[in-house]
Amino acid sequence: MKSCPDNTMKGKHLKKHWVVVYTRHRCEKKLYASLVNQGIETFLPLYSTVRQWSDRKKKLELPLLNSMVFIKTNVCELRNIYKIPLVTGVLKEFGKPGIVHDEEIRNLKIIAREWNGKNIRACKADQYTPGDYVRVKRGNFRGLTGWLTEIKGRYRLVMELSAINTSFVINLPASQVEKIAPKRELQVS
Numbered sequence: 001m002k003s004c005p006d007n008t009m010k011g012k013h014l015k016k017h018w019v020v021v022y023t024r025h026r027c028e029k030k031l032y033a034s035l036v037n038q039g040i041e042t043f044l045p046l047y048s049t050v051r052q053w054s055d056r057k058k059k060l061e062l063p064l065l066n067s068m069v070f071i072k073t074n075v076c077e078l079r080n081i082y083k084i085p086l087v088t089g090v091l092k093e094f095g096k097p098g099i100v101h102d103e104e105i106r107n108l109k110i111i112a113r114e115w116n117g118k119n120i121r122a123c124k125a126d127q128y129t130p131g132d133y134v135r136v137k138r139g140n141f142r143g144l145t146g147w148l149t150e151i152k153g154r155y156r157l158v159m160e161l162s163a164i165n166t167s168f169v170i171n172l173p174a175s176q177v178e179k180i181a182p183k184r185e186l187q188v189s
Helices: 028-037 075-081 102-114
Strands: 017-023 041-043 046-052 057-063 068-073 087-090 133-136 145-152 156-161 166-171 177-181
Touching: 017 028, 017 102, 028 041, 028 068, 041 102, 068 075, 075 087, 102 145
Parallel strands: none
Antiparallel strands: 017 068, 017 087, 041 068, 046 057, 133 145, 133 177, 145 156, 156 166
C-alpha cells in the first residue's frame, strides 16, 4: 500500500496505530487475507467452535467480533483502505479514526485464544467494586487487563475494552484477579 508523500503529512500522522475496519457481513476472513496479501499488519480475533448439522459435526473458526478487522496503519495509509471493495468503513471517534490501544489488542488475543462459551465456576469477588482496574494474574486469561464494569452474583466479572466499546463477560475466580487501581471517577464526555 502506498503512503502519502512526506511533505503532505506531519510526523505525528506517520505513527502507526491499531484501528477498526468494518467489513461486509461474513467477509472478515476474506478482508483479512486481502490485507495480509497487501503487506498490512492485520489482526482478526477468531475463536474455535464445533457446529452440528443433521449429518455431521464440523469445527469452525469464527470471528469474535462480527464485521470487524483490526489493522495497524497511519492516517495517510488509512485513506487507501476505503479503496478495498470489502471495506465498509472505519470506526470513528469524534470524526477521526478511533485508536485501539496495543493493550486492548493483546486483551482480544487472550480472549480469542481462551474463548469456549462456557462459564468458569469461581469464588467470591466481594473485594472488588465496579470501576476497579483489574488484571488477571493466573489461569488461561493471565495478562488480561480492563475495567471491572459489573459484578453479577458472586462470580461474574464484566471487563470492558473501551476503544471498541465492547464488553466481554468472563467468569473468573477472584483469586485469579488482582486490583491494579481503585474505582475510577466517572468521566464526563
